Amino acid sequence: MSFVRVAxxxxxxxxxxxxxxxxxxxxxGRRALIPFGRKIVVGVIMELANTTDLPLTRIRSxxxxxxxxxxxxxxxxxxxxxxxxxxxHPLGEVxxxxxxxxxxxxxxxxxxxxxRYRLTExxxxxxxxxxxxxxxVQREILGRLRVSxxxxxxxxxxxxxxxxxxxxxxxSAMGWIEAVVEAPDSSRAxxxxxxxxxxxxxQQQAVDSIRRESDRYLPWLLHGITGSGKTEIYLALxxxxxxxxxxxxxxxxxxxxxxxxxxxxxxxxPDTRLVALHSGLSERERLNNWLLAQNGTAGIVLGTRLAVFxxxxxxxxxxxxxxxxxxxxQMEGLRYSARDIALVRAKTRKVPVILGSATPSLEIYxxxxxxxxxxxxxxxxxxxxxxxxxxxxxxxxxxxxxxxQTMLKALxxxxxxxxxxxxxxxxxxxAPVLYCxxxxxxxxxxxxxxxxxxxxxxxxLRCHHCGFQxxxxxxxxxxxxxxxxxxxxxxxxxxxxLTRIFPDARILRIDRDSTRRKNAWNxxxxxxxxxxxxxxxxxxxxxxxxxxxxxxxxxxxxxxSSLYSSDFRASERLFGGLTQxxxxxxxxxxxxxxxxxxxxxxxxxxxxxxxHDYRGFAQTLLKEREQAALPPFAYLALLRxxxxxxxxxxxxLKRAADRGHSLAKHVTLYDPVPAIMPRLAGQERxxxxxxxxxxxxxxxxLAAWLGILENHADRRVRWSLDVDPLDL
DNA sequence: AGCACGCCGACT
DNA sequence: GTCGGCGTGCTC
Numbered sequence: 001m002s003f004v005r006v007a008x009x010x011x012x013x014x015x016x017x018x019x020x021x022x023x024x025x026x027x028x029g030r031r032a033l034i035p036f037g038r039k040i041v042v043g044v045i046m047e048l049a050n051t052t053d054l055p056l057t058r059i060r061s062x063x064x065x066x067x068x069x070x071x072x073x074x075x076x077x078x079x080x081x082x083x084x085x086x087x088x089h090p091l092g093e094v095x096x097x098x099x100x101x102x103x104x105x106x107x108x109x110x111x112x113x114x115x116r117y118r119l120t121e122x123x124x125x126x127x128x129x130x131x132x133x134x135x136x137v138q139r140e141i142l143g144r145l146r147v148s149x150x151x152x153x154x155x156x157x158x159x160x161x162x163x164x165x166x167x168x169x170x171x172s173a174m175g176w177i178e179a180v181v182e183a184p185d186s187s188r189a190x191x192x193x194x195x196x197x198x199x200x201x202x203q204q205q206a207v208d209s210i211r212r213e214s215d216r217y218l219p220w221l222l223h224g225i226t227g228s229g230k231t232e233i234y235l236a237l238x239x240x241x242x243x244x245x246x247x248x249x250x251x252x253x254x255x256x257x258x259x260x261x262x263x264x265x266x267x268x269x270p271d272t273r274l275v276a277l278h279s280g281l282s283e284r285e286r287l288n289n290w291l292l293a294q295n296g297t298a299g300i301v302l303g304t305r306l307a308v309f310x311x312x313x314x315x316x317x318x319x320x321x322x323x324x325x326x327x328x329x330q331m332e333g334l335r336y337s338a339r340d341i342a343l344v345r346a347k348t349r350k351v352p353v354i355l356g357s358a359t360p361s362l363e364i365y366x367x368x369x370x371x372x373x374x375x376x377x378x379x380x381x382x383x384x385x386x387x388x389x390x391x392x393x394x395x396x397x398x399x400x401x402x403x404x405q406t407m408l409k410a411l412x413x414x415x416x417x418x419x420x421x422x423x424x425x426x427x428x429x430x431a432p433v434l435y436c437x438x439x440x441x442x443x444x445x446x447x448x449x450x451x452x453x454x455x456x457x458x459x460x461l462r463c464h465h466c467g468f469q470x471x472x473x474x475x476x477x478x479x480x481x482x483x484x485x486x487x488x489x490x491x492x493x494x495x496x497x498l499t500r501i502f503p504d505a506r507i508l509r510i511d512r513d514s515t516r517r518k519n520a521w522n523x524x525x526x527x528x529x530x531x532x533x534x535x536x537x538x539x540x541x542x543x544x545x546x547x548x549x550x551x552x553x554x555x556x557x558x559x560x561s562s563l564y565s566s567d568f569r570a571s572e573r574l575f576g577g578l579t580q581x582x583x584x585x586x587x588x589x590x591x592x593x594x595x596x597x598x599x600x601x602x603x604x605x606x607x608x609x610x611x612h613d614y615r616g617f618a619q620t621l622l623k624e625r626e627q628a629a630l631p632p633f634a635y636l637a638l639l640r641x642x643x644x645x646x647x648x649x650x651x652x653l654k655r656a657a658d659r660g661h662s663l664a665k666h667v668t669l670y671d672p673v674p675a676i677m678p679r680l681a682g683q684e685r686x687x688x689x690x691x692x693x694x695x696x697x698x699x700x701x702l703a704a705w706l707g708i709l710e711n712h713a714d715r716r717v718r719w720s721l722d723v724d725p726l727d728l
Numbered sequence: 729a730g731c732a733c734g735c736c737g738a739c740t
Numbered sequence: 741g742t743c744g745g746c747g748t749g750c751t752c
Binding site: 730 | 746749
Binding site: 003005006008010012014015016017018019034035036037038052054058059060715 | 751
């Protein structure tokens with residue numbers, strides 16, 4: 001009798017046994033259609049078995065093993081198992097979350113025809129420039145096909161512009177181009193390569209040392225200051241791997257960053273099939289790209305954290321760009337760190353993994369000082385020097401909408417020189433607080449422990465945590481005073497102030513609100529590139545990986561707010577964030593200057609920042625972390641609980657702690673406390689921290705502890721475990 | 729999670 | 741007399 005053990009998308013820590021007479025070992029990793037309760041669902045076969053622990057009467061039969069796409073390979077299955085064990089999350093949910101949504105459903109798949117187009121003899125003789133001016137799409141296609149003698153995948157062409165499909169049809173009809181239909185795996189050929197800039201000695205050295213060790217598992221921290229050309233290193237490494245017929249997995253923090261990098265990769269490697277994998281794709285694109293990665297056709301997979309689970313038969317290297325970025329950690333459900341999982345995956349596949357950053361996480365920086373991780377360092381900017389960073393003391397200063405005289409003067413001069421300036425505030429909206437001067441009332445969210453943020457362009461108060469919004473009251477709801485005042489600065493307020501102070505300057509605000517409209521961000525980037533802007537006002541969005549070549553002045557206001565936060569990672573993040581914004585200044589041939597307004601110019605963080613001294617600052621923080629037994633010198637887990645009443649959540653955690661104490665060996669359980677934001681979207685939240693100097697002791701404890709917690713579930717409380725939490 | 733079963737309050 | 745509230749238990 002043969003059985004299969006199936007992973008299902010249910011929050012249960014078990015696999016489910018089914019009868020499957022026709023199952024063979026090649027079916028492990030395949031999807032199966034099965035009856036579950038009174039529904040029919042899709043699961044993934046994790047194991048074959050000859051026996052089962054259940055009475056045979058309870059075993060049902062698999063309806064169909066779905067052999068339409070190849071099975072998940074062994075290394076992905078073991079990675080998913082690892083994830084489930086390490087993050088203590090039900091295996092079924094982990095496995096199903098790693099599949100593209102289309103594959104989680106039972107409907108038959110329409111599999112994409114892999115078709116590429118190439119120029120015919122006739123087409124080769126057509127001069128794109130000789131086409132009528134309005135034939136932009138045809139010109140684009142011809143231009144693209146001219147670069148690649150091998151032809152270009154239809155999917156890639158379709159991505160070039162809207163209206164590609166009909167153009168392909170008519171161009172085929174005219175005999176300019178022809179379609180080549182081929183079996184999925186036959187498209188490999190020696191990839192063409194457009195040479196990039198000549199590498200600096202330092203860059204070349206980094207590339208050489210990584211290349212020397214590229215046949216085994218080895219993590220590399222690529223620590224390169226902003227503007228030092230880390231991307232060129234990735235490209236050089238990618239080129240050598242493609243030449244050896246290997247696939248590269250390139251992970252980036254956010255979708256925002258992919259279009260630029262994607263364009264660069266496509267330009268440099270015109271014959272290599274590159275696929276993107278992120279949540280911004282349609283289900284269909286996601287499935288197609290995933291399949292191209294899985295069957296080995298895609299040479300480069302560029303994706304966000306979810307791409308770390310993609311099957312890659314010829315994987316040769318994993319690159320994690322902006323390794324320190326918090327977006328690599330998923331904050332709900334399976335709370336995994338794609339950066340950490342990338343390390344595990346590289347290890348099982350015996351390939352190198354490159355972790356790039358100008359401001360590495362202390363975890364990785366510390367790791368790179370041991371013998372299990374190498375470090376390659378870039379200390380010089382390509383064709384530029386680092387900007388001068390200067391603190392502007394604001395204590396006792398009179399500020400105009402948050403801006404000091406020094407800042408305004410610098411902006412004035414920079415605008416006069418026709419150079420680009422950036423004012424950075426990490427807060428969108430007009431003002432973070434609406435305040436009644438008569439009775440000290442402030443507008444706060446009914447559902448969260450948070451103040452409502454004043455948005456003046458649509459005259460509403462908004463909660464940035466739960467999305468609640470309402471009209472701005474005409475008078476104080478508590479005392480009737482009609483004189484309500486906005487307190488503090490947001491991007492809109494600074495934009496308004498600058499417009500007033502510099503009436504002739506072209507000012508552009510960039511934050512989540514101003515870029516919400518589709519394509520808005522692209523248009524804004526074009527405006528900046530075309531030098532149609534004098535002053536940019538923006539949030540974090542601006543600091544992540546964007547190059548603004550003419551930017552020479554960066555002003556930072558309200559940086560102090562996170563200086564004395566209760567989160568032990570706050571200063572690491574502040575230093576990193578400020579280094580990243582500062583790094584936007586002074587590229588190409590123009591010197592840059594950075595002004596940071598602060599009440600505490602003598603603070604060691606700012607002192608290190610002004611000296612561009614990441615190393616010194618990191619060493620100070622590491623010493624503190626070691627003394628306090630915090631990561632990377634200890635390992636943490638957080639049991640989070642939420643309930644309608646805080647007392648319920650706290651009581652649950654208290655009971656959990658009581659049950660845990662007897663199990664705790666080399667593990668410390670702290671007292672349950674309310675979360676940083678005790679109420680969020682109407683739910684009250686608390687958390688319990690578990691700490692250990694030993695990762696394995698922590699793991700052993702968590703496994704035993706969760707077993708107990710599951711048997712004492714309180715249905716009023718929703719709880720979850722966060723291993724290696726980033727936010728406390 | 730989802731969905732059944734099951735036992736107590738206000739309605740056609 | 742029933743419709744439906746959500747407590748409890750189960751899914752191979």
